[in-house]
Amino acid sequence: MDCNNTMGTGARMVRSATVLTCCAFLLGGVPAAFAQPASETLEPAQPVGPVPEPLCFPDDRGLEELSGLIVVDGTVYAIPDGGSEVAVAEMAGVLDGDCTVTQWIRDTLNPFDPEDLSAHDGKLWIADVGDNRRLRQTVALISLDPETGSTALHRLEFQDNRPRDSETLLIDRFGMPIIVSKWFGLGEVFTPVGRKNVDALASPGPTALEHHGDVAFPITGTPGGPIEVVGSTLATGGAVNSDGTIAAIRTYTDVYFYANADGDLLRALNSEPVRIPIPNEPQGEAIAFTESGDLLTASELGFAITGDPNRPPDGDEPLPPINIIRDVESFVWNTLQERGHSVPERLLPPASSGGGIGGSGETSASATEENDGLLSDRMFIAAAISTGIVLAIVLAGATTVLWKRFRR
Template structure:
């Protein structure tokens, strides 16, 4: 059952921290095409990656050692692809939703058959003006959710009006979107990312487990796992408290994808340096479902930084640190927004090029 009408639901907080869980390096890509890695997906035993604006003309195919085994051209000229999802039929869905300057009249989803290379453009329009968005979640019923990347306000959750599925999107469109909820993530004290202030609150990527019952959203610093046994990800994002796992310190982490076995793969842009390794969180789906700490649908009033650590002192220390981070973040919100804005402006200059839609 989906939320309908004006957005009233809201999720907030830093989730339930799992200090004992951690990511492990897998392999390191060495292809320059992945220097701005922003989207990951796994289909049929293959890993697919794509960069964002300026490097998003082709999807790169990787093997288990991060070696490039092929490329699949994007069938239309994209503006700024920021994420990838997978449909029930195995087609890739590219989220052409980046809009750092918030000037686009439409955004788009691009479907792509990774075998034939066939695909179409599906334009979308927000009901409340332009947004920058870097996270796409494809529910198991085929309804796509776009989660925006906001600095001063809650991140919006949007779906096609009326809950239309991917198969129902017009080409080239546009199809109207509707806002079905919002959520806030962080702040946390986890280091990482290109933004000195606020990097732990910006949503930079999303993924859905193979069975559609767990959603992952990431920031530059942390990943949040939401359990949705009924497959209703919109409801899970707005009515449950996620579990949180700190990410390794990545230069500009924006990509995540679930493996068929329920692990979670995370990648990062190089941000001008060497390409960082892909990282994996073993058993991510099981972590989200473990009711010993998540309890399924729990109150949004759970304390910031609440921990399931076996060491009470560690949990207490982290909770206190994250609570202090939340109070500090409030006092410097405007300053942080300015810093984030300047950082975004720098990224816009670095990535700018002529685009079609």
């Protein structure tokens, strides 16, 4: 079932009603029927899985706002958020525990708000898709040749002309870019019209983007991020594994893994994810798979809107580490196999090669998709309700900080 199939009239009505409910929370308090302890709004605990561990600490202040990562042939590339030129840091020794920047690849092309980084067919792709104030008429992907430093601009526009803030770029094994927007509890999924490959994007464009449905991010209770528990509901970065069968989308506090054995990532995004917490990152926005199936995570230096408004607090404050979560791919496929989902044939034990998963061989992706689609709606509703409650608290804190700042 395509993600777009979950966006029928009924689903739209449910989501619209939910958004109105959240507005009611913010404007008029919480109805008694929904008042409940915060713990009851959290997602059920996931199976115990691999945990992040520090790999190395960047020491180049140009990475204070590290926002995107990619691993290509063992070399890690990173981009900062902002700036007046294309700037990509090459770090050849990260996987060996050395975060030294070996060189900066720069170009005079001036991005508006670069937020994520991916790669395809020898080129790096910078997702210039950020729009915090939601004012942009177009967003863009910028291709960069890491050997020559040459760039090309590929503008993109939303078909409904409604600006979105986005921080997540996924490029599937076929070269199709997928952009996921950033909003409380919800990420809208977009691809170029006709599901064009990145190499087919017009330069400078624009190319229209079409909507394929939504993914939901509920409050999880994982600590970290700049805006307390609401940070767990905002999509801040993405990655695709080396064989194109797993898409990962992170929030400030957690990573969600969506898998499809055939590499259909749109279908994967409509399935039940596997979640791994990544706690205590100050403003985590970057993830990247290694070729061996581990996952790197990284954070901006960050600051909390409910704390000291000065950023950074100290000019010599150490930058957050690049962390590694080992054996992520195996954990994801093992978890999905336990749930009865299809996994790549290369990962099946010999006894399962003749029949499917779970012994009888009757469970398949098509047999589980109906439930997956329903789960997506339920996750959205849970995320919206819980986010509405907590957002009121966070907005109150932010208002207090701004009042204090302008009172000085």
